[in-house]
Amino acid sequence: MIVLNNPKENVLLTALERPQLEQRDLSELIKEVFDSVRSEGDAALLRYAEKFDGFTLTDFFVKESEIFDAVNGLDKELKAAIAQAARNIEEFHTRQKEPIQKVETMPGVTCWRRSVGIDKVGLYIPGGTAPLFSTVLMLAIPAKIAGCKEIILSTPCNSEGTIHPAILFAAQLVGVTKIMKLGGVQAIAALAVGTETVDKVYKIFGPGNQYVTAAKQYAQTLGTAIDMPAGPSELMVVADESANAQFIAADLLSQAEHGNDSQVIFLTTSDALILEVKKEVHQQLELLPRKAYASKSLEFAKLIQVRQEQLVGVINEYGPEHLILSTQYDDQLVESITNAGSVFIGKYTPESLGDYASGTNHTLPTNGFAKMYSGVSLDSFVKKITYQEVTPAGLRLIGPIVEKMAAAEELTAHKNAVSIRLKELRENGI
């Protein structure tokens, strides 16, 4: 951990810089996989699953019976916990529905917009050490509320060809329509270009390693939308002397355990608190099963003391994915913060709550993207179509304005489309 007490402006700015990740150029590999999937379809998917992941599959769609077994076999308490989290997430995202509001901008000129679910979406859930069923909830619940008709989930299976029952349970609970046992580049390629059995989707969501990220970026260049650019997860905790050092240490560690490249920043007005937090982190770290990951990312963790009047500036300059506030002036901070993904307010609101169950979405902008991107929400799964309907009386009011503007932009046919209608109204005495 790197401690900075009242650093100068330039030192502070350097400390807040994200590390430049070494990015291998994967473009040739990605293009090869996409091209093969496009030309050979399922056969290419099966071949790559064997080549990259060591799975020999004959069929990559999860069967009803597999879901049935998973649902029956899963620990009851875990099922109840997942179901409650799903209800909270559903409640929060349902409230994001936008009612249709008809706006009469001029008498007889009525405009409105309507949200319509994206017909076909693909959700990618990474494999790896832990079964990320929480991400299934975070992506599939808003997709369902949005009215997406096809919700295709893809996740790699283990060496026995099976998927963790908690993922299958979560997927069936929230209405995923199809589950594929495919991981990595070939999964994204299947969703982006389609095969004889996989429907091409319009938008792909979900986290993943550098291969998945590069494949999503390539899919975007082909015209498939993606949720947002990806980067390592981040947490910034902001606290004053009223905060609890044990809690802060636990929060910093919850971020650090994600992986070697997790970004962990502690910002405080109190140098005493930095010492306490540091001590607590060392103590709590010892007991963690994922100590190896956490230690690595903690090496680069920054504990920074600044003056109270600097806090807002530093937060907004960094734009953290997750921001925990534990000060006596949280309310004031909340008002002034403009760049953050999700904010956790007060001593009893650890990031973990939002990661799993409070109701907010855990798919959030990293890498400073909070400056211009929102996290995933209901909005991410809909398009908003605009409508307008104009009466003859409305056209007589707005028509001359449009004629004037179109003429000034030298678009005569645009003007004519109005003039020809106004002429008809005059001729018919309407």
Next chain:
Amino acid sequence: MIVLNNPKENVLLTALERPQLEQRDLSELIKEVFDSVRSEGDAALLRYAEKFDGFTLTDFFVKESEIFDAVNGLDKELKAAIAQAARNIEEFHTRQKEPIQKVETMPGVTCWRRSVGIDKVGLYIPGGTAPLFSTVLMLAIPAKIAGCKEIILSTPCNSEGTIHPAILFAAQLVGVTKIMKLGGVQAIAALAVGTETVDKVYKIFGPGNQYVTAAKQYAQTLGTAIDMPAGPSELMVVADESANAQFIAADLLSQAEHGNDSQVIFLTTSDALILEVKKEVHQQLELLPRKAYASKSLEFAKLIQVRQEQLVGVINEYGPEHLILSTQYDDQLVESITNAGSVFIGKYTPESLGDYASGTNHTLPTNGFAKMYSGVSLDSFVKKITYQEVTPAGLRLIGPIVEKMAAAEELTAHKNAVSIRLKELRENGI
């Protein structure tokens, strides 16, 4: 114009395919310009303005006095028309504001989200034959409503080093904070990487030629957000025998005059109407100043007769940027349409109204992107930050759920962040 009467499924699908645009590989040129702007700043901008556009500039920021002269010199009626259009656009986009709604997903667990304007945005307005002041309104008005602090507009000047007064008038009317006389790749580079005088922006909006489009795409790979992928403009008109052939012809021509590559599709249940519309198009075309452009794009225009029950399927398969409905069952169509940018309902609602003044935005998804992208709206200029605040009582309810889920995902530190707080509550008898 290509006429298809009741085509077979495969012929119909082929007719609806967008032409594959020949895309020159501009990546080397774009990278060179971006690199030079990054290393040399304004000097590079001035050099490229001279090299690519033939402008010798010493200063590329528009001065107060230039705006003053433009505002005073511009035709009064045009100013009044622009001001009324601005009011309508403002009214419609203001109603898109989302009030903060606090949602208690469980007792003591409160979640909400807040929209915050993107601090710095760049708006690109192309030069060329006509001054696109309407696009200034469409981009700057929602930016202002969103609360964007810096709204930088860039547009190429003419050979005298000046910008059309209608663009300057529109820009000052709606609160653009800075105007730059820069076009093409160097304008996008300046906005994306910044120079000693130009602030790097977080998101770039606006139409442009293939250079501008490629530069925006490159900026996106560097971490600057862009409004949406670009493509040639499109109009689909859907009508039955109740429609007016003259109006339809005028609408098709208003789309065709945009440029050689404009997409024009007329879909109807009536073969008689196709013949009438065709005749009308030829007659009206003769009188257009932009006849050359319009004729070229009309060569590929499709006039298609289908059965009534096919209409919705064809519209949604194509996903037009602009859709005009003129049938006796417009209301039913509106309910069933899921893929379109903006819809114009009824005989007296030509596309021109939305292009300029009805209130809806004219920056819309082309190229079938209506399947997954919305047009520009207030949403495009904000990020939605989520918040949660949990009371001790709330934590006692939600805590065990999160502990269970975190343990199942094998993220022990996530679990600990909750457990350590629950323990403190127990110890303090809260």
